[in-house]
Amino acid sequence: MSEVPVKNGTPQYSIGQISAAGFFSAIPMTLITAPFERVKVLLQIQGQNPPPPGQKPKYSGGVDVVRQLYKEGGIRSVFRGSAMTLARDGPGSAAYFAAYEYIKRRLTPKDAEGNVTGELSLPAVLTAGGAAGIAMWIPVFPVDTIKSQMQSAEGRPTIGGTIRSIYGNGGFKAFFPGFGPALARAVPANAATL
Numbered sequence: 001m002s003e004v005p006v007k008n009g010t011p012q013y014s015i016g017q018i019s020a021a022g023f024f025s026a027i028p029m030t031l032i033t034a035p036f037e038r039v040k041v042l043l044q045i046q047g048q049n050p051p052p053p054g055q056k057p058k059y060s061g062g063v064d065v066v067r068q069l070y071k072e073g074g075i076r077s078v079f080r081g082s083a084m085t086l087a088r089d090g091p092g093s094a095a096y097f098a099a100y101e102y103i104k105r106r107l108t109p110k111d112a113e114g115n116v117t118g119e120l121s122l123p124a125v126l127t128a129g130g131a132a133g134i135a136m137w138i139p140v141f142p143v144d145t146i147k148s149q150m151q152s153a154e155g156r157p158t159i160g161g162t163i164r165s166i167y168g169n170g171g172f173k174a175f176f177p178g179f180g181p182a183l184a185r186a187v188p189a190n191a192a193t194l
Helices: 015-048 062-078 082-107 122-152 159-168 171-175 179-193
Strands: none
Touching (some): 015 122, 122 159, 122 171, 122 179, 159 171
């Protein structure tokens, strides 16, 4: 393994190294986020389809969702969609960190020799964060659609079956529902988090 160059006391990781770190950071996070994503998707679907008058909704809240999922199918049911969550978050995080670092480096003030001459301005940080958010969602949006469909489906959906169903119901465009609003949200949400 090669040594990481140091400049001004700071390690200078390559964009590829930063991207790989972003990808690998998603692995432990998936263990935490996947069940929460499943609960969120099921409650969102329930909210879009209220029960008839006089009937109670299937779930009374997040804890009730987990309890019922566990009762119906054990821990596997609670973690359904984890592979697709990782398939979304690994590449998404890789793209996010790579784009953020690349743009940040391009916008950092430098002299003619490439030496840093000042701090990155707040507008530059916000620009890098917003662009990184867009870079994160563009390649993984179809994966997120597949994940959400799998997490909300009854029974035991497969990745292949879910892909065929989505494509059969609307072609290629069906993998991008709400794409424009999601990108519009990604800019301020990611600009504000950095």
